[in-house]
Amino acid sequence: MLANMYVSTSAANGWQFNPAKWNWGSVKTWVSLVQSGISGYGLGSALENKLKSFKRDLQSEEFDLNTSNLGEEGGEHDMGNVLFLNEEIPAGVKPTQSGIIASYSGNLKYGQYGWTRTWPNGDIKGHFGIDYQGLVGDDVKAMYDGIVVKPTGSSFYRVFGKHGIEIKSVISGKTYYIDYGHLIQSPLQIGDRVNVGDFLGNMGRLGNVPSYAPTHVHIAIWRFFMKCRGYVMPHF
Numbered sequence: 001m002l003a004n005m006y007v008s009t010s011a012a013n014g015w016q017f018n019p020a021k022w023n024w025g026s027v028k029t030w031v032s033l034v035q036s037g038i039s040g041y042g043l044g045s046a047l048e049n050k051l052k053s054f055k056r057d058l059q060s061e062e063f064d065l066n067t068s069n070l071g072e073e074g075g076e077h078d079m080g081n082v083l084f085l086n087e088e089i090p091a092g093v094k095p096t097q098s099g100i101i102a103s104y105s106g107n108l109k110y111g112q113y114g115w116t117r118t119w120p121n122g123d124i125k126g127h128f129g130i131d132y133q134g135l136v137g138d139d140v141k142a143m144y145d146g147i148v149v150k151p152t153g154s155s156f157y158r159v160f161g162k163h164g165i166e167i168k169s170v171i172s173g174k175t176y177y178i179d180y181g182h183l184i185q186s187p188l189q190i191g192d193r194v195n196v197g198d199f200l201g202n203m204g205r206l207g208n209v210p211s212y213a214p215t216h217v218h219i220a221i222w223r224f225f226m227k228c229r230g231y232v233m234p235h236f
């Protein structure tokens, strides 16, 4: 499939072979290169290395370039561009009472943030958040002050369930979005203001929680970065 895409796009407009037209500051350029499978066409070692690192950044559930297989579920599947940001924000309050990170025998790092999962073919896969383990019905609390906003796109609900919550928070002068996924219920409405530590809802398994995964709340903290979602590691 990749070969076909490569041939068809390059033959159609020659775009792939005209680096002078490429905008190297654009994320879309790198995404296109990764999607085209281009490599070894005299890009130069610096660009080749950047391409490799960018491909690694995009190797998430949104960018399964080789198959349509989702493998281990979890995280988002909205085809948006995503990146891990090397950025720290002040610690928030624990969203659960125990603060335990989810794991199971098949993957002890299952709930951890970062490159903690694998595709069926064995390739490494990103998890753009942390899964805090618990039981259905456990209280979930706000990690930071903020306002409940409408998540962008229906994929949010497909992934995080119909009671998933997204809260917009200003942290250290920057605007972040904090997703609380898989809740079984929440009393909150769009526009509601929440304070740190407030009750947000109850833990559940709605959305894309696979049967083998422990019950958890998926916490994702991100902000817009170069037209991508740049994720930061949640901590408290």
Ligand SMILES: [Zn+2]
Binding pocket: 074, 075, 111, 127, 129, 130, 131, 218, 219
């Ligand atoms: Zn998760």
